[in-house]
Amino acid sequence: MRYVSTRGQAPALTFGQAMLTGLARDGGLYVPETIPRLSHAEIAALAGLPYEDAAFRVMRPFVAETFSDTDLQAALARAYAGFGHAARAPLVQLAPGHHLLELFHGPTLAFKDFAMQVIGQLFQIELARQGRRITIVGATSGDTGSAAIEAFRGLDNVDVFILFPHGRVSDVQRRQMTTPVEANVHALAIDGDFDDAQARLKDMFNDHTFRDEVGLAGVNSINWGRVLAQVVYYFTAAVSLGAPQREVDFTVPTGNFGDIFAGYVAREMGLPIRRLVIATNQNDILHRCLATGRYETRGVTPSISPSMDIQVSSNFERALYLAYGRDGAAVAQLMDELKTKGGFTVSQGALQALREIYASGRASEHETSATIAATLASAGELLCPHSAVGVKVASEHLAPPVPMVTLATAHPAKFPDAVEAATGIRPALPPRMADIFTRPERVTRVPNDLAALMRLVRERRRI
Numbered sequence: 001m002r003y004v005s006t007r008g009q010a011p012a013l014t015f016g017q018a019m020l021t022g023l024a025r026d027g028g029l030y031v032p033e034t035i036p037r038l039s040h041a042e043i044a045a046l047a048g049l050p051y052e053d054a055a056f057r058v059m060r061p062f063v064a065e066t067f068s069d070t071d072l073q074a075a076l077a078r079a080y081a082g083f084g085h086a087a088r089a090p091l092v093q094l095a096p097g098h099h100l101l102e103l104f105h106g107p108t109l110a111f112k113d114f115a116m117q118v119i120g121q122l123f124q125i126e127l128a129r130q131g132r133r134i135t136i137v138g139a140t141s142g143d144t145g146s147a148a149i150e151a152f153r154g155l156d157n158v159d160v161f162i163l164f165p166h167g168r169v170s171d172v173q174r175r176q177m178t179t180p181v182e183a184n185v186h187a188l189a190i191d192g193d194f195d196d197a198q199a200r201l202k203d204m205f206n207d208h209t210f211r212d213e214v215g216l217a218g219v220n221s222i223n224w225g226r227v228l229a230q231v232v233y234y235f236t237a238a239v240s241l242g243a244p245q246r247e248v249d250f251t252v253p254t255g256n257f258g259d260i261f262a263g264y265v266a267r268e269m270g271l272p273i274r275r276l277v278i279a280t281n282q283n284d285i286l287h288r289c290l291a292t293g294r295y296e297t298r299g300v301t302p303s304i305s306p307s308m309d310i311q312v313s314s315n316f317e318r319a320l321y322l323a324y325g326r327d328g329a330a331v332a333q334l335m336d337e338l339k340t341k342g343g344f345t346v347s348q349g350a351l352q353a354l355r356e357i358y359a360s361g362r363a364s365e366h367e368t369s370a371t372i373a374a375t376l377a378s379a380g381e382l383l384c385p386h387s388a389v390g391v392k393v394a395s396e397h398l399a400p401p402v403p404m405v406t407l408a409t410a411h412p413a414k415f416p417d418a419v420e421a422a423t424g425i426r427p428a429l430p431p432r433m434a435d436i437f438t439r440p441e442r443v444t445r446v447p448n449d450l451a452a453l454m455r456l457v458r459e460r461r462r463i
């Protein structure tokens with residue numbers, strides 16, 4: 001299977017190449033040339049399988065040219081071994097017809113572990129085969145950085161540098177990045193905000209001499225490998241509710257559109273997903289776009305669900321590409337307008353195609369807090385603020401008898417202040433990470449200065 005760019009100008013790649021490349025050279029995102037379908041019988045046969053076995057069957061057609069069955073199985077076994085729940089992605093019921101898919105039992109307590117752990121293992125196999133080393137540099141506002149460090153810590157041919165804004169991540173998030181002891185992990189606290197961290201990261205990628213010298217690689221959410229690993233839990237959840245005989249709806253707390261796009265891929269593979277509901281917080285660019293057809297950036301207002309505070313939703317480009325009938329030139333033009341004019345209008349045909357699949361809603365800060373309190377009272381489930389945005393929006397889209405599944409994207413203990421403010425209860429960390437506040441921290445404070453950062457990466461990475 002080949003992967004092509006959403007902007008139509010970059011060379012087609014294999015899965016392994018697309019995974020190691022990240023962003024296409026024409027600025028686009030890689031998507032599979034065709035999406036393989038599983039038969040009714042193949043989907044039905046997923047029922048009751050261990051998560052890793054279901055993952056193998058769902059991911060295999062996408063990666064078969066790069067990874068043998070044995071490699072893929074070994075990678076999946078290692079990826080999920082560190083999860084704190086035997087089901088990996090357990091489904092709990094909130095109300096009649098409304099279910100919560102708990103995606104926060106991984107090592108850093110957010111759904112990002114599901115994909116990051118897998119690509120950590122796949123990178124390792126592919127780099128060993130090619131005899132290559134890489135340097136991963138990432139910028140994070142919290143969850144992505146810790147998930148990347150967990151996934152790549154201790155790997156032989158990878159050094160991982162994570163830039164986070166000094167003083168602007170939660171204590172749990174910081175300690176998840178600063179307490180790993182492995183020599184290939186480098187947590188960097190930059191004097192600046194998240195935008196500064198991301199800008200310096202971009203500068204590094206744009207310095208081609210530096211990029212080639214250190215073998216720079218990215219693992220942000222546009223990496224196709226990450227999207228693919230997230231397709232799996234749509235299958236396990238839907239099958240446990242009666243698919244393929246029965247249709248299912250999903251609501252997804254959305255920022256960069258990676259997680260919900262994985263749901264779209266599952267649907268194209270033949271899973272009977274009726275509707276994918278985009279749930280946004282007050283930063284509602286996607287909800288406005290679906291309602292009006294106009295995609296327009298307005299600046300980010302910080303919220304209690306910070307992992308969804310976005311200005312530009314990168315993976316939405318993949319949805320547009322498919323809604324425009326795989327017209328790369330049309331997508332390139334929209335992205336150009338976004339860059340030069342701050343927005344674009346989706347064509348009538350494409351908007352109609354999007355609305356056939358996606359619905360959307362938003363939750364205000366007040367509604368988010370109220371949902372955390374109400375869900376604790378009605379179902380005994382303590383939600384993180386992101387998951388609460390999902391539950392609120394889902395409750396407006398219930399369509400019995402079709403069951404609704406809302407994705408719970410982070411553990412409440414990762415956002416204890418917002419949860420305590422809503423409920424009076426300060427959620428405890430799972431016992432396996434209760435020592436995070438006593439482990440020593442290792443962090444380098446760095447100036448917001450490109451030359452200094454590049455010097456540090458050159459010095460620290462192991463040759």
Ligand SMILES: *Cc1c(COP(=O)(O)O)cnc(C)c1O
Nearest residue numbers: 143255256257258259307409410
């Ligand atoms: C990253 C993240 C999201 C948003 O996911 P996208 O794939 O970017 O849409 C939602 N909730 C939490 C907790 C996250 O970490």
